[in-house]
Amino acid sequence: MRRADEDQKMGVVATVNGRERRFEVLPRVSLADSLREELGLYGVRVGCEHGVCGACTIIVDDLPVRSCLMLGVQADGKTIRTVESLGGGKELHPLQQAFQRHHALQCGFCTSGILATAQALLEENPCPTRDEVREVLSGNICRCTGYQTIVDAIMDYAACAQANDTAFDAGAGESAT
């Protein structure tokens, strides 16, 4: 067990978006801030910093996690996916495409977190009901859309994936190019 010294940065080794990343952070810095400031992953949005709004949701070891409620040092040894991993370099992932098609975002600030929540849901349950989607989404606040089109987009994506017999694949956008 290492001693957490308030002023001393600690080393972290984690798999982030498919690559091993090493960074140093002060023990009090949240995982959200660590990812943003140490790794430049600014797609992680910070909305309330007390775990209610869900904007900072990322996937840690296949589970959706509020990155404002985890410390950066707790990422050591973990596998992390942020919105930057979704899709490939030059094309939107089909889930993102469904969001665009259905107008499931307006200001976009909650979108990274909502995509992570949806991604984690679909990996566990590839064909959810509308009600299940609404239930899972209730941990992410969107102030712009009224949620309906987000549910539409997730359902549409799930139906398409079902038809094409493709399970959720974070790199699907890339493979399509």
Next chain:
Amino acid sequence: MSKSEIAQIRPKSIGTSIPRREDPGLLTGRARYIADIVLPDMLHIAILRSPVAHGRIRHIDVAAAQAMPGVELVWTGQDCVARCPGITSSLEQAGFAVTVQPLLAHDEICFVGEGIAVVVAHSRAQAEDALERIDVDIEELPVVTDALTAVDGADLANAAVASNMIYHSNRVTDPVDEAFASAALTVEGRFKTPRVNASPMETRGFVASHDWTSAALTCWSATQMPSFIKTMIAIFLQFPEQNLEVITPAVGGGFGQKAHLHPEELLVCMLSIELGRPVSWIEDRQENLFRAPQAKQQLNEMALAVDNDGRFLALRDRVTTDSGAYNSLPWTPLVEGHAGILVATDPYRISALSAESLSVATNKCPIGAYRGVGFSAPTLAREVLIDRAARKLGLSPFEIRRRNVIRQEDFPYQTRAGMMIREGSFLETVDRLEAMVGYEDFRKRQQEARKEGRLLGLGISIFSEISGIGTRALNFLDYPLTSHDTATVRVEPTGKVTVTTGIVTSGQGHPTTLAQIAADAFGIPVEDVTILAGSTHHAVGFGTVASRSAVFGAGTIGRAAEIVRGRMRAVAARLLQATSDEIEMAQGLVHVRDDPGRGMPFAAVAGAAYFAEATHPEDFDPALEATAAFDPSDIVLANGGHAVIVEIDLETCMARVEKMYAVEDCGRMINPMIVEGQIRGGMAQGVGMTLLEELIHDDRGQLTTSTFQDYLLPTSRDIPDIEISHLETPSSLVPGGIKGMGESAMISTPAAVAGAVNDALACFDVAIEQFPASPQRIFEALSEAAVLDGASLPN
């Protein structure tokens, strides 16, 4: 040429739901919001905020804070006031109380959350650490929290506001007493709308970078009003405006909250100038709930006189706005009750109005703009009263509205407040909404549900929306302001079009919808247009507020494009051996009217203007670039209605929305998908304000709802699917027949939700007039009716 001239735009891309071009950046996390603006050598601030609602600073000691690790500078209010006295907010209205809000309090403190000192450090965390070392001694003063008792009370909320009265007006004083005395029925109530926070998912934020070598001050602001912010910085800090740029990055929602000049914005500029380094302020959520402009808190004491047939005879309203401690800029608290009361009768024929409005200072955060500002509260009061009258007269809520809405044959109809209504589809809205709801079936279902011990209620609301707010609308609302925008349109040598606009987006889709407008102005594909926005080096705009961007986008781009089109037509006329008047532009071609065969590609005409002098007519001005202003010649009025069905759970006393319906008439829609997005989002906010959200201050002015765990925003479980239907009455004042519509849902949904709750409770003869209709308030209402003792529900 007049600034209200209506340019010709032939809708082609307009009217289609093309996907938004800004989405890929937002969906991939690549878009940069204010918190993602990171500059070399940048410093961060944290602000010490007052723990008391009213007091006087006796002593403040920052020495220990100054010595903390990473701290570059600590300023108190005294340091600030020497450089800038504060934000003066005045209006040219007799009797209006001017306030000066210091950037940091240096003497009197007027609300919890008001800034007292600022720390600049290498990180936000270090700055926050240092805040804890500031020693401040505050003499507490009596706290004024209730606007009603504050009037003529002995205690003042702000020493600058005598009698706590910021403004008191009797704008319309029809003799209504006679109508009330002779009316078959009078319905009245005291309707309280809650103090709320617009709560954009991104908080406020501002970055300033001063470079002494070039004398330039570059700012980044999560704002809806960059041009306004720029000019205010120039005025309040006496900074040369030509050296100022305000850049708007991606903005994570605004809803009006980001349509103000915030003291922190001036403070950050001053600190960057002082230190010669970039300085960043990113608000945290708690600061936002304490200090970002709050909204909507009105008391409407309203009465409606109705005859035997359900016809409205007169309306009396006395509105009190709980204004907070200072006037926000530019809106001042008049944007709430005072503006709202002027639309209290719309969209109904009501021939007598008595309208009195009071804006009262309290020791709370200043009130400001939030979607539908001013209009939500009186609309709620009026529509709930209309339902009540309908019940008493045995009329359906649709029928009573049908008998009173302004009809085709009434146009032009002047409301008693003085607004001229020339067009609209009020009657059609009522009919459409009734069909969507299936009214008779609903009443049957309601009865059946009651037998099962379930309480259902239906509420409806009919609205008109003053959209595209320009000078005429502002003047009607008693703001002596001028408000026009400009756009610059340039056709490039290869026939592509670049538009620069002052309109910034915080989610409304302008990069897409303005491109649709520009494409149709030239008859070219939308892919050939790029919209440049987000820098005050671009065109001038009043701001993305008041449902004005669609109107001003179409107006400015249309007028500027028309100038450029004229020059292109002159070249094409020469090349095609026709006259200018005969030249048309469509489908990427410039051709002789009715003869597309005699034409050439749009790009070829552009190329000729740039590179082939031989094609130019005599005295030809080859600038394929023009800037033009627009300001509509009168109020641009949209209209529609909403219906909401709620179920009240008798166990938990919670009201849950089961279904919502919207009818919207915003003239010709630019992008129907985006219109519907605005409706759904606004309706969700309307549900929030009416059932969930409330900023609660205790009697010492302490905010007791300072996190999202006690300030409740609607989630995906709270908002059902929404059915939307469109009517289309094109505007005669705007190119393409376009109207604004972004605020409508928030104007009228609260009324429909409130009506639905009251419809559910009506069988017990109890009513709720204070909102949100929380479980506590519903419990109290049901207790009053002794319903919770296990008695069966009335049929």
